[in-house]
Amino acid sequence: xKKWLLHTFLACWACHFASAEPYAIVVHGGAGADPAQxxxxxxxxxxxxxxxxxxxxxxxxxxxxxxxxxxxxxxRSLEDDPWFNAGQGAALNSEGEAxxxxxxxxxxxxxxxxxxxxxxTRNPISLAxxxxxxxxxxxxxxxGADRFAQQSxxxxxxxxxxxxxxxxxxxxxxxxxxxxxxxxxxxxxxxxTSTGGLTNKRPGRVGDSPIIGAGTFADDRSCAVxxxxxxxxxxxxxxxxxxxxxIRLTHVTLPESVRQTFADGLPDDVGGVIAVNRKGEWxxxxxxxxxxxxxxxxxxxxxxxxxx
Amino acid sequence: xKKWLLHTFLACWACHFASAEPYAIVVHGGAGADPAQxxxxxxxxxxxxxxxxxxxxxxxxxxxxxxxxxxxxxxRSLEDDPWFNAGQGAALNSEGEAxxxxxxxxxxxxxxxxxxxxxxTRNPISLAxxxxxxxxxxxxxxxGADRFAQQSxxxxxxxxxxxxxxxxxxxxxxxxxxxxxxxxxxxxxxxxTSTGGLTNKRPGRVGDSPIIGAGTFADDRSCAVxxxxxxxxxxxxxxxxxxxxxIRLTHVTLPESVRQTFADGLPDDVGGVIAVNRKGEWxxxxxxxxxxxxxxxxxxxxxxxxxx
Numbered sequence: 001x002k003k004w005l006l007h008t009f010l011a012c013w014a015c016h017f018a019s020a021e022p023y024a025i026v027v028h029g030g031a032g033a034d035p036a037q038x039x040x041x042x043x044x045x046x047x048x049x050x051x052x053x054x055x056x057x058x059x060x061x062x063x064x065x066x067x068x069x070x071x072x073x074x075x076r077s078l079e080d081d082p083w084f085n086a087g088q089g090a091a092l093n094s095e096g097e098a099x100x101x102x103x104x105x106x107x108x109x110x111x112x113x114x115x116x117x118x119x120x121t122r123n124p125i126s127l128a129x130x131x132x133x134x135x136x137x138x139x140x141x142x143x144g145a146d147r148f149a150q151q152s153x154x155x156x157x158x159x160x161x162x163x164x165x166x167x168x169x170x171x172x173x174x175x176x177x178x179x180x181x182x183x184x185x186x187x188x189x190x191x192x193t194s195t196g197g198l199t200n201k202r203p204g205r206v207g208d209s210p211i212i213g214a215g216t217f218a219d220d221r222s223c224a225v226x227x228x229x230x231x232x233x234x235x236x237x238x239x240x241x242x243x244x245x246x247i248r249l250t251h252v253t254l255p256e257s258v259r260q261t262f263a264d265g266l267p268d269d270v271g272g273v274i275a276v277n278r279k280g281e282w283x284x285x286x287x288x289x290x291x292x293x294x295x296x297x298x299x300x301x302x303x304x305x306x307x308x
Numbered sequence: 309x310k311k312w313l314l315h316t317f318l319a320c321w322a323c324h325f326a327s328a329e330p331y332a333i334v335v336h337g338g339a340g341a342d343p344a345q346x347x348x349x350x351x352x353x354x355x356x357x358x359x360x361x362x363x364x365x366x367x368x369x370x371x372x373x374x375x376x377x378x379x380x381x382x383x384r385s386l387e388d389d390p391w392f393n394a395g396q397g398a399a400l401n402s403e404g405e406a407x408x409x410x411x412x413x414x415x416x417x418x419x420x421x422x423x424x425x426x427x428x429t430r431n432p433i434s435l436a437x438x439x440x441x442x443x444x445x446x447x448x449x450x451x452g453a454d455r456f457a458q459q460s461x462x463x464x465x466x467x468x469x470x471x472x473x474x475x476x477x478x479x480x481x482x483x484x485x486x487x488x489x490x491x492x493x494x495x496x497x498x499x500x501t502s503t504g505g506l507t508n509k510r511p512g513r514v515g516d517s518p519i520i521g522a523g524t525f526a527d528d529r530s531c532a533v534x535x536x537x538x539x540x541x542x543x544x545x546x547x548x549x550x551x552x553x554x555i556r557l558t559h560v561t562l563p564e565s566v567r568q569t570f571a572d573g574l575p576d577d578v579g580g581v582i583a584v585n586r587k588g589e590w591x592x593x594x595x596x597x598x599x600x601x602x603x604x605x606x607x608x609x610x611x612x613x614x615x616x
C-alpha cells in the first residue's frame with residue numbers, strides 16, 4: 001500500500017472511530033436562585049442563554065474540538081452575558097467594585113490556570129487559560145494578574161464595564177457563578193468556572209471558583225467538576241477534588257461520589273455541582289432551591305432547567 | 309464533698325488524664341535547599357531556630373495549649389526570623405517586592421483562614437487566623453487583605469521591613485516556606501503554612517501554601533499536613549487534601565498515604581510534607597536533596613535535620 005494511501009485510510013478510520021465516541025457538555029449558571037422568586041423575564045433570559053451555549057458546545061464537540069476549548073468558550077459567553085454573576089453583570093463588593101475570579105483545568109494532563117481579584121480583564125476565564133498556557137504558575141491574583149493580561153494582549157476594559165444597573169441595585173443576592181464541564185471525542189475532560197463572588201463581599205475575598213480542587217477540577221482518570229454556592233464550604237470540604245478522589249480511590253460511580261461528598265459534612269442549602277466522566281455520564285446536583293443548568297450529549301439528551 | 313474540693317479534684321484528675329494523652333509538633337523550614345550547598349552559618353542558624361520553636365511548642369502543648377495556637381505561634385516565630393522564606397527575609401518577586409501568603413486550619417471543625425499577596429502585614433499567619441476567626445470568608449488577597457489587617461489592629465510594617473540584604477542578593481533560589489502541624493492533648497490537630505513564594509516570581513503569583521487542600525490541610529478524622537516545594541504541582545495534585553482523603557477513604561496509615569500520594573504522579577525533586585495524626589504519629593517526607601525540619605513529641609522523641 002502506498003504510504004499516502006495508508007495515511008488516508010488511517011485518518012478516515014480514526015475519523016469514523018472518533019465520531020462514534022461519546023461527547024457531552026454540562027453548564028451551570030449558579031445555584032441559590034429560587035425560580036419562584038425570579039422574574040419571568042430573568043428565567044427566560046437565563047434559560048435561553050444556557051440553551052444557546054449548549055447548542056454551540058455540542059456542535060463544537062461533534063466537530064472534534066477539544067473539551068478545553070469548549071469549556072473556555074462556553075464560560076466566555078456566560079461572562080459576556082449580564083444575566084450571570086461572572087464578567088459583565090458580576091456581583092459587586094462592599095465598595096461597589098467588581099472583582100472577578102476564574103479557573104480552568106485540562107483533565108488530560110492536570111494542567112490548570114486560575115486568576116482571582118481581577119478588575120480590568122474582560123474575560124477572566126481566558127486569562128486563566130493564558131496563565132495555564134504561558135506561565136509556569138497556576139494562580140495569579142490582583143493587579144499582577146491584570147497586568148499580565150494587558151501584557152499578553154487580552155482585551156482590557158474599564159472597571160465600569162462589569163457593573164450593570166442590576167448588580168448595582170443588587171436586587172437579590174446574586175450567586176450566579178457560571179461553569180462548564182465537557183467530554184470531547186478524544187476522551188478528554190475539562191472544567192471551567194468563573195464568578196464575581198458574593199454580593200457585598202469584603203474587598204479581596206476569594207471563594208472556591210479559582211481554587212483548583214475546591215470549585216474546579218478535571219482529571220481524565222475520574223471526572224471534571226465545576227461548583228457553585230457558598231465558596232467557603234466548598235474550599236473547606238474540597239468538593240471538586242473530593243468527588244474526583246472518591247472515584248479514583250474507592251471506585252464508586254460518578255453520581256454516588258457526588259452523593260457521598262454532599263453527605264460528608266456539607267451543610268444544607270450550600271450550592272451545587274456539575275460533573276461529567278469519560279463515559280459521557282453526567283450529574284447536575286444541588287441542595288439549594290434551584291440551580292440554572294443544562295446538559296447535552298452525543299446520545300441525544302438535551303435539557304435546560306432552573307428549579308428542582 | 310465541698311464544691312471547691314470537687315472542682316479541685318476534677319481539675320487534678322483532668323490534668324493527670326490529659327498529661328497521659330499524646331501530643332506532638334512537627335515543623336518545616338522549606339524543602340529544596342541542599343545542605344551540601346549551604347553555608348555552615350546558615351545550617352546552624354536554621355537548625356537552632358527550629359530547635360527553639362520545637363521546644364517552645366512542646367512545652368505549650370504539654371501545658372494544654374491548643375494545637376491551633378501552637379502552630380500559629382511556631383509559624384510566627386519563623387516569619388520573624390530572616391533565615392526563612394516567610395515574613396521578614398521572604399523571597400522577592402520580579403519587581404523586588406515581598407508578597408506573602410499564609411494559611412491556617414483547625415482540624416477539629418475544618419475552619420480555616422488564608423491570605424495571599426499581602427505586603428504590609430508583619431505576620432501573615434496571624435492575619436490568616438484573623439480571617440478564620442472574624443470573617444465568614446476563608447481567603448482574602450491583595451490590598452483588601454492588608455486593609456483588613458490594619459482595620460483589625462494587627463501590626464503593620466512598611467514593605468521594606470520584609471526585605472533583607474540576603475533576599476535582595478538572592479544568593480540562592482529560596483524555597484524556605486515554613487510550616488507547622490501539631491496534635492494537642494485534647495486530640496485536636498492543626499496546620500499552618502507561610503511563605504514568600506518563589507524568588508523572582510511574577511507579581512501576583514500564588515502558590516500552594518495559602519490554598520486549603522493544596523499546601524495546608526487539617527482534619528481530626530485523618531491528619532494535619534503542611535507542604536513545601538513547587539507550589540503548582542502541590543495544587544495540581546492537591547497534595548495536603550489527597551493525603552487526608554486517602555486515609556479517610558481507604559484507611560491506609562499516615563506514612564503509607566504520604567508515600568502513595570507522592571507516587572501518584574508527583575514529579576521528582578518537587579518538595580516535601582510534614583504531617584501528624586491523632587495518635588501522635590508523624591511523618592517528614594521529601595524528594596528534594598534536603599528539607600529543614602524537626603519533630604518532637606510526648607514520647608520523648610526530638611529531632612532536627614536538614615539533609616537526608
